[in-house]
Structures are given as structure tokens and as C-alpha cells.
Amino acid sequence: MIKIILIDWRKSMLLLVMLGLACLWAQSGFDLEAFSDSTKYGWNDYQDRSQYRQDLISRQNMLQLYELEALSVQENLLKSAVIPGWGQFATKRSTKATVILGLELVSVMGSMYFYDKAMTNHRLYQSATQIDDINHYYGKAQTPYQYSLMMLGFGAIVWGYNLYDVVVSTNEYNTDLWQDIMQRRSTSPLQLTPSGLELRF
Amino acid sequence: MKYVILILVALNLVACGVKRDNPLDPNSHSEIVVPGDVAGLAGEAFGSGSNPRYVRLEWNSNNLYNTDGYYVYRSLGYYNAYAVIDTVLHATGTTIQTYIHSSENDNSVSPGDFWYKVSAYKSYSGGNLEGRMSMPVFVRVSN
Numbered sequence: 222m223i224k225i226i227l228i229d230w231r232k233s234m235l236l237l238v239m240l241g242l243a244c245l246w247a248q249s250g251f252d253l254e255a256f257s258d259s260t261k262y263g264w265n266d267y268q269d270r271s272q273y274r275q276d277l278i279s280r281q282n283m284l285q286l287y288e289l290e291a292l293s294v295q296e297n298l299l300k301s302a303v304i305p306g307w308g309q310f311a312t313k314r315s316t317k318a319t320v321i322l323g324l325e326l327v328s329v330m331g332s333m334y335f336y337d338k339a340m341t342n343h344r345l346y347q348s349a350t351q352i353d354d355i356n357h358y359y360g361k362a363q364t365p366y367q368y369s370l371m372m373l374g375f376g377a378i379v380w381g382y383n384l385y386d387v388v389v390s391t392n393e394y395n396t397d398l399w400q401d402i403m404q405r406r407s408t409s410p411l412q413l414t415p416s417g418l419e420l421r422f
Numbered sequence: 423m424k425y426v427i428l429i430l431v432a433l434n435l436v437a438c439g440v441k442r443d444n445p446l447d448p449n450s451h452s453e454i455v456v457p458g459d460v461a462g463l464a465g466e467a468f469g470s471g472s473n474p475r476y477v478r479l480e481w482n483s484n485n486l487y488n489t490d491g492y493y494v495y496r497s498l499g500y501y502n503a504y505a506v507i508d509t510v511l512h513a514t515g516t517t518i519q520t521y522i523h524s525s526e527n528d529n530s531v532s533p534g535d536f537w538y539k540v541s542a543y544k545s546y547s548g549g550n551l552e553g554r555m556s557m558p559v560f561v562r563v564s565n
Contacts, residue, residue, distance in 0.1 A: 343441075346444055346447075347443060347444050349444065350551060352457070352551065352554065353554060359440065359444075363440050366438075366440045
């Protein structure tokens with residue numbers, strides 16, 4: 222019993238010594254002068270520090286505004302996947318959005334038109350019993366069917382490009398938005414901040 | 423990018439086509455034989471006055487391998503639409519096939535100008551596959 226207490230006492234002492242050594246090492250590594258140097262951030266006096274703080278607060282406000290107005294890439298991607306051009310409309314790229322939507326509509330409607338034409342001729346082909354009619358209606362069904370597939374393929378390419386473009390457009394929009402917020406901040410006396418309206422004199 | 427577009431277009435063109443699902447289409451059914459063309463068609467009208475009128479058509483026999491019978495067409499003009507007026511079974515053992523279009527059976531055989539065509543057909547489970555039509559022959563039925 223005495224032996225066990227003796228061993229525990231020795232262990233405790235060893236731990237205390239090691240703790241003391243660690244504290245001494247930490248003190249020697251800590252530069253108190255560097256820590257207390259108020260000019261390390263470029264502040265020469267309290268006015269500089271105050272100006273820096275104002276600037277920091279201003280940037281935080283701008284960041285909050287940016288987060289409020291910035292568009293989500295995922296959301297825009299989903300929009301454009303459902304209706305091509307929708308995401309581009311959200312990023313204010315109306316011309317590009319109109320072109321994409323128009324091309325998509327033309328290709329899909331064209332594809333449907335040619336498919337319908339092909340199927341009409343295919344039904345005539347299926348009911349034909351004369352060899353010339355069989356060959357004639359098959360040829361008349363095959364050509365619009367290929368046009369239909371080509372237009373569908375074109376639609377798929379436009380759709381794919383639309384998805385690629387919406388990611389690029391959204392990123393560009395968000396970059397422009399940050400520049401715009403900074404510009405608005407610097408020029409307008411009336412500021413819209415996350416906490417409300419702010420009038421500067 | 424342009425190579426991707428070209429590949430997609432090429433894939434579209436070669437990958438798919440309209441199904442050849444007509445049971446009489448020889449391009450998709452190897453057992454289907456296309457009926458031979460009808461050649462040597464000739465026609466002549468007989469009868470006048472109160473006697474029954476009839477038109478006698480003759481043409482060269484097709485091979486039994488590709489022909490089970492013939493469709494006889496008639497029109498009022500060379501370029502007009504032709505309508506089937508009768509079906510004739512292929513007569514074996516003869517080099518000439520004959521058909522008589524008589525006013526006793528069809529009162530449309532009346533005085534006037536007519537154009538006749540003949541085509542061969544072959545019977546299959548999916549129906550009769552008809553071959554190409556012959557050149558039209560002119561027949562004038564007199565009063």
C-alpha cells in the first residue's frame with residue numbers, strides 16, 4: 222500500500238517539473254514587445270486605428286449586402302436546366318438568355334414537327350402493300366426523322382452550352398455585383414446597409 | 423467544340439432510323455419476294471349495239487415463284503387515278519394471262535375511252551405484296 226502511494230507521489234512530481242519547464246519554454250518563445258507593438262498594423266495613432274475600424278465595418282456591411290444580392294450558382298443551374306435561359310435572365314444577360322431560349326424552342330419545336338411528319342409517313346409506310354409505295358413512304362419517313370434527330374441533337378447541344386454558360390454568367394454577375402456595391406458605396410451619399418438606410422454627409 | 427458537334431450530328435445520323443416494320447417490306451424480311459413486273463399488256467374491246475360489250479386484256483405470264491395473282495386497274499385518262507376493278511389468280515402452265523372485263527358483270531363497261539394497267543401480287547401472312555404496275559394500255563369501247 223505504501224509502495225503504491227510512493228510511486229504516485231513520484232509521478233506527480235515528475236509531471237509538475239515537466240509543466241514548469243513547458244511554462245519557461247513558452248515564456249522564452251513569446252515576444253512581448255512584438256505583441257504590444259501598436260504600429261504593426263500600420264496604425265500610427267488612434268485616428269488611424271479608428272479609420273481602419275470604420276473601413277472594416279464598411280467592408281463587412283458591403284459583404285453582407287453582397288451576400289444578400291449575390292446569385293447562387295446551384296439555383297441558377299437548376300433554373301436553366303428546367304427552362305434554358307432562365308438562369309441567364311436572372312443574371313441580367315437578357316440577350317444571351319433570349320437567344321438560348323429561342324434556339325432551344327426552335328430546335329425542340331422543329332424536332333417535334335419533323336418527328337410528327339416522319340410518323341405520318343411511317344404510318345403510310347406501315348399500311349402500304351405496293352412495293353413502290355413501301356419504298357416511297359419509307360424514304361419520306363426517314364428524311365424528316367433524321368432532321369428531327371438532328372434538331373434534337375442541336376437542342377441538346379444548346380441545352381448543354383446553356384448549363385455551362387449559366388455557371389460562367391453567374392460568376393461574372395457576382396464579380397460585377399461586388400464591383401457595383403463598392404462603386405455604389407463610394408459614390409452615393411445614401412447607403413443601403415443590412416441594418417437599414419444610412420445617409421452620409 | 424466543333425468536333426463534338428460534328429460527332430454528335432454524325433451519331434444522330436447513323437445511330438437511328440425509322441423502323442422497317444412493315445411485314446411486307448422485303449428490306450427487313452428476307453423471305454419476302456417482290457412480285458415481278460407485268461410486261462406485254464395488250465387490250466381490245468369487243469361488242470357493239472345491243473350485244474354485251476367486253477374488254478379482253480392479255481399479258482405475259484410471270485414466274486409462279488414471285489406471283490400468285492394480278493390486280494387489274496382501270497382509269498378514264500392516262501394520268502388519272504387508277505382503281506382496281508378485279509383480281510385475277512395466276513394461271514399456271516401458260517405463257518399468256520387473260521382477263522375479260524364484261525358488261526355482263528360490270529355495267530361500267532360502256533362506250534368510251536379507258537386505260538388499263540395490270541400489276542402482279544404475291545400473298546404472304548401479312549397480306550398481298552403488290553409489284554410494279556405495267557404501262558397503261560388504251561382501249562376504246564365503241565357504241
